[in-house]
Amino acid sequence: MVDVHLRSVVKRFGKTIALRGIDLDVNNGEFIVLLGPSGCGKTTTLRIIAGLERPNKGRVIFGNKDVTYLPPRERNVSMVFQSYAVWPHMKVFDNIAFPLKIKGVPKEEIRKKVRWAAELLRIEELLDRYPHQLSGGQRQRVAVARAIVVEPDVLLMDEPLSNLDALLRVKMRSELKKLQRKIKVTTIYVTHDQVEAMTMGDRIAVMNSGMIMQVGTPDEVYNKPANKFVAGFIGTPQMNFFDATVMVENNKAVLDAGDFKIEIPGDIAEVLKEYIGKTVIVGIRPEHVYPEEFIPSKTRRLAKIQGKIDFIEPLGSDTIIHLNTGSNIIVVKLSGSHKFHGETLTAYIDIDKIHIFRKEDEKTII
């Protein structure tokens, strides 16, 4: 086990700049998730940590050791890929034993270690089978067993669950997380699935366009997003965003969104002082807009909005309402199944839950 540090890592592929100066600190034994849309540089980051790619600039440090130019085999890292990458001509036992054999580990020790890894992954019964006799989930367990059998300092996983069906994915998520807790290996896990990231990561590094936008616990990236991108990427349905002008009316600060106004309480107004007369972006999560009869009892400050119901998505566990306020569509998420009659709806924005972003660079103001 080791802590991992990336310092100003830049990677170019011809004209494409895949990474634009990545700084990341992963603690010893931590499970960190790299989360971001396709092409943002997650896999490249992982491959640089593994030693499969060299950065054009910057450093990779394991503990106190600079490993930037060390080949993969000298880093004691293991990697699990999306494709199971188990060898079809080898039985499960030999697949798991393979990295130990290469290292010249004595036979008896190999037997012990393979058994240890197989027990952890609950595949002891499958050691005599060939990969084609296994399900996708079992094959991926073999790949994970093979990765941990060498007791790596760092375990790297690149979308390891994306080939599995939805049910199995959910099951494997918690299994992998438990396994990591048990063996306490420093783990860096790549996914574009925010639910996977939120449920598995001790911390999440949200990436976009070759940069890290924010590193934080699931709670931090959800409740205190550093910018509009993170706010929009985490949470389903996506956070509502609308432009509003910061104004002063009758000595009170208001956010004027055109179709509706939000009166801003003193504490928020204080922070917005320098933005008076300017346009900002307001964000509110669908779960923080309440139809009249669903206002939570402890809500303190609300802003009224009215609109036409564009359509309703009845999801069973939740009801999603698309409310057209004129120039904005505000999505409302209610837990449970509900029916709404009539064409219009009055709803309330929870003022204590609003996020405000600067228009120019989309960084969080509040």
Ligand SMILES: Nc1ncnc2c1ncn2[C@@H]1O[C@H](COP(=O)(O)OP(=O)(O)OP(=O)(O)O)[C@@H](O)[C@H]1O
């Ligand atoms: N070997 C390569 N040659 C040229 N361009 C590359 C190469 N590998 C990656 N890229 C480019 O670098 C950028 C980052 O790619 P990367 O695979 O790291 O993204 P990602 O976030 O892992 O995406 P995905 O979720 O789709 O796998 C992309 O624009 C990609 O096209």
